[in-house]
Amino acid sequence: MTQESSENRKIYSLLEVSLGIRNAVAEAFPSHLWIKAEIAKLNYYPKSGHCYPDLVEKQNGIVEAQIRANIWSGQFMQINQKFRAVTGEPLKDGLKILFLARIGYHEKYGMALNIVDIEPSFTLGEMAREKLATIEKLKKEGVFEENKKRPFPLLPKRIAVISVETSKGFSDFVNVIQTNSWGYEFSIHLFPALLQGEGAIRSIGQQLREIENRMEEFDVVAIIRGGGGDVGLNAYDNYSLSKAVAVFPLPVITGIGHSTNETVVQMVAFANKITPTEAAHFLIQQFHNFSVRLKTAVEKINRASTKVFDEEKQKFSHLLRFFEVHTKNLLSREAVELNLIGKNLGRNVSYSIQEADNRLKTLSAGLLQKPKQTLKDQQVQLRNITRMLGIQVRQELNNSTNKLESLQGKLELLKPENVLKRGYSITYYNNKPVTDASVLHQGQTLHTKLHRGSVEVLVEKVNKQTKDE
Amino acid sequence: MNKISYKEAMEKLEEIVSGLESDEIPVDELAAKVKEASRLIRICKSVLYETEEEVNKVLKEMQEEKPLEE
Amino acid sequence: MNKISYKEAMEKLEEIVSGLESDEIPVDELAAKVKEASRLIRICKSVLYETEEEVNKVLKEMQEEKPLEE
Amino acid sequence: MNKISYKEAMEKLEEIVSGLESDEIPVDELAAKVKEASRLIRICKSVLYETEEEVNKVLKEMQEEKPLEE
Amino acid sequence: MNKISYKEAMEKLEEIVSGLESDEIPVDELAAKVKEASRLIRICKSVLYETEEEVNKVLKEMQEEKPLEE
Amino acid sequence: MNKISYKEAMEKLEEIVSGLESDEIPVDELAAKVKEASRLIRICKSVLYETEEEVNKVLKEMQEEKPLEE
């Protein structure tokens, strides 16, 4: 419809066409319609209070339809308030909404949807659906817990903060950290970023990549958002941002606001600390923990070394006591033994002397008795000999006397006188006794001696006889 | 490098402490061990209380004195 | 005199103690043994005392530095 | 006089006592033996006494030494 | 007179006494033997007495000596 | 007269008595023998008497000596 083709054709004025379109549209869409679309850009003008959202419909991220809309200031306040009350988000870029609108065409301003009402529960459902999808996808990819599994540094000393320098949240965070009364020294490096709305996803993502490039310089990342109230948080349910946080090589701490409904970023972050102050305290707490370990170590060293000293000293006093007791025991035992030996010695010597004395006494006693006995025996023997001598001598004398008397007796008998007395006589011839008749002759005178007196005898006859007669 | 240093320092410190607690450290070595512990504690404290540059200085000094790795 | 270590000194002491306990030490050697024990105890005490001094110094230094707080 | 050790003196003493007990010592030598025993006992006592003195001295010294602070 | 030992004296004495007991000593020698025995007894007694005196003295001295504490 | 010992005297005496017992001594010598015996007896008695005197004296002396204390 350019100017050059105006000769052969019916030429409409722009207004005519525009009015025609307006009528056609009014005819085609006589009443309000419930439409769902995504707010590409809210285009809220606070001064006028009017809002001119750009609405789109995307498929696989590609814009398939787009239209302008307007919410007049009279309605916007009410709608926005209601929306916010239900979804926890203000109307903002990127939201999917279900709205009641009149399709209108304005000659001057073109096609526009005049939004008169928005159904917040739809957006809520959409947001929830999107959030769920993000969670499921992250889980499916196995990265949901990844950041939580990052080793947390003993001391999160070097903090990369993603925040807005001028925000209350950031200043709260820095304030808590820097004015900690324990003197912990942190080093904070701010990586400024948008923290709300659609822009936050890209902005935060960018800064995360920047931090990752300088990873060695930092211990931990803190995403700090503050002052913005509860609104504008659904960017944190965004898949790409959530994933970026989830797979981030350093632990990420979030302090992005009070939300009854945790965002995915908060879920996957290493630690979700709601407020910047809490995040700061969390970090300080790590210092405390470290400090406690140190303090415990010092105390333990103190205690253990004191214990060692006490025990060793105790050992010394035990040793001292041991030596005291033991040597005393040993010495007194020896002393007892010595005294015992002394006593035994005395007793044994006395015994030996006593024994010797007894032996001597026995010998003395023997000496006292035996010689006397010997002498007595000798006396007895001597007396016996004397007696024997007397007896023997007398015996001898008696024997001799007896023998003599016996001889004398015999002699008496043989005396001639005694023979004659018994009648025998002796006849002599020539003074010789006659014993043989044969020597005699008759007539001889013989002299015969009798016991008393004698006679003269004449031989008358001789009888010769043999001797044997 | 810093991270490793103070972490190692803490581990060594706690090793020494548990050695002390289990009476494994002879009296002869006690002073040396406690000194070593003190050195390690200083490293750890420096991380707590000093600025990054100061910490690096302390660690550098310490490592020049005696390396942590034994 | 401090050439001997605390541990060695203690071992020698314990040797003497067990000798005394088992009555293996003749009276003649008792005084010498007790003297030796005294010497060893003195050595040990001196080592312990020095160690304690040193340890206390280190611990004090440690506490005089910015103390750890909770 | 102290050339002889306590042990030797004790052995000699026991020899004398057992000699006495088994009546092996002739009366002629008795006094000499008892004198000898007395001398040995005196030696032993003196050794014991000296040992005790010395041990006590050592122990006292040990106790008087500046005790380690406890 | 004390040239002869107690032992010799005792032996001689025992010889005499056993001679006496077995009536081997003729009466002629009896008085001499008894005298000899008496002399020997006196010698022995004197030795014993002196020994006892001496022993008692030694023992008394021993007991008077400061006893070791027990 | 005392040239002859008790023993000889006794032997002679016994000879005489046994001579008497076996009638070997003629009456002529009897008186002389008896006289001789009497003399011998007297000698013996005298020896015994003197011996007894002496022995008694010795024994008395022995008993009068101070006995050993018991």
Add this chain to the structure above:
Amino acid sequence: MNKISYKEAMEKLEEIVSGLESDEIPVDELAAKVKEASRLIRICKSVLYETEEEVNKVLKEMQEEKPLEE
């Protein structure tokens, strides 16, 4: 008269008596022999008597001597 001993006298006497008993002596000598025998008897008797006297005297003397104490 005492020139002849008791023994000789006895022998002669016994000779005479036995001669008489064996009738070898003629009667005319008989008287002489008897006379001789009587003389011999008288001699013997006298010897016996004297001997007895003497022996008695000796024995009596012996008994009169102070007996040994018993």
